[in-house]
Amino acid sequence: MSKNNQSITICYILSLGHSGSTVLDRTLASLPGAVGLGETYALLSGKEQNFENTSSLCSCGNQLLQCEYWSGLKDLNKNCQSPEEFINAYQQIIAHAQQQGYSHIIDSSKKPWLLEYLNSARFENVEIKTIYLVRDVRGWAASRRSLAAREGKSTILVFIRAVHNWFLNNLRLLNFLKKGDYTWSLLSYESFVLDHENSINSLTKYLNIDTSNAAEGADHIVFGNRTKLNDQKHLRYDTRWFNVYHLSVYLFIFPYIGWLNSLLSISKNGKE
Numbered sequence: 001m002s003k004n005n006q007s008i009t010i011c012y013i014l015s016l017g018h019s020g021s022t023v024l025d026r027t028l029a030s031l032p033g034a035v036g037l038g039e040t041y042a043l044l045s046g047k048e049q050n051f052e053n054t055s056s057l058c059s060c061g062n063q064l065l066q067c068e069y070w071s072g073l074k075d076l077n078k079n080c081q082s083p084e085e086f087i088n089a090y091q092q093i094i095a096h097a098q099q100q101g102y103s104h105i106i107d108s109s110k111k112p113w114l115l116e117y118l119n120s121a122r123f124e125n126v127e128i129k130t131i132y133l134v135r136d137v138r139g140w141a142a143s144r145r146s147l148a149a150r151e152g153k154s155t156i157l158v159f160i161r162a163v164h165n166w167f168l169n170n171l172r173l174l175n176f177l178k179k180g181d182y183t184w185s186l187l188s189y190e191s192f193v194l195d196h197e198n199s200i201n202s203l204t205k206y207l208n209i210d211t212s213n214a215a216e217g218a219d220h221i222v223f224g225n226r227t228k229l230n231d232q233k234h235l236r237y238d239t240r241w242f243n244v245y246h247l248s249v250y251l252f253i254f255p256y257i258g259w260l261n262s263l264l265s266i267s268k269n270g271k272e
């Protein structure tokens with residue numbers, strides 16, 4: 001274990017899939033002292049069976065064994081099963097980030113269970129700050145519908161199923177956060193993209209990122225949305241759904257979904 005016990009913050013991004021978590025991870029990782037590690041749960045749970053696999057590329061452009069971050073963690077357990085195994089492996093990730101002088105780890109695993117494990121570990125000198133990222137139900141479901149249309153499926157059924165999945169899963173995440181002992185902040189993906197500068201200022205304050213710190217941020221993302229990783233102009237909002245009037249009609253037909261959407265579509269920063 002590292003002798004270096006400077007304090008470090010884990011910024012954990014909790015969200016549904018396809019909510020912009022990889023883009024948020026990379027953006028935060030560009031801030032001073034931060035390192036973006038992507039979906040660590042996928043790496044640690046053995047989704048990546050072969051660490052030496054030459055086809056595995058880190059977002060820094062290197063293969064894992066040549067990556068300046070992950071090459072220092074060759075012995076990391078990448079077949080974690082139990083909470084203890086995940087916690088022990090994460091302890092190594094934390095120690096390595098501390099050794100490399102980072103003050104913030106950005107983790108876009110999204111899964112509540114990993115956050116629960118990490119929070120229960122009570123790591124010394126480690127603060128865990130969660131960002132609960134929510135994309136507007138209309139935009140989220142419209143992108144599921146476009147995918148279904150490309151696959152030749154019934155778009156109306158896919159859309160109705162999608163808005164309900166959004167509702168049930170976000171309700172679960174919200175209850176999870178409210179019942180647990182977490183420090184969390186709600187971030188609307190729409191605000192993050194369309195009111196970017198204000199969002200970054202609020203996030204910097206919430207995460208206590210020292211903007212005068214000369215240390216540059218870096219991202220070493222192995223698992224995440226690959227298309228977003230390769231897209232240089234990643235911060236682009238797909239506004240096509242704004243003009244699709246009937247998407248909003250569903251929020252009248254299913255008022256409980258409209259209620260949760262308006263509750264979650266405004267960013268709220270600070271300790272909840």
Ligand SMILES: [Zn+2]
Nearest residue numbers: 058060067220
């Ligand atoms: Zn890398």
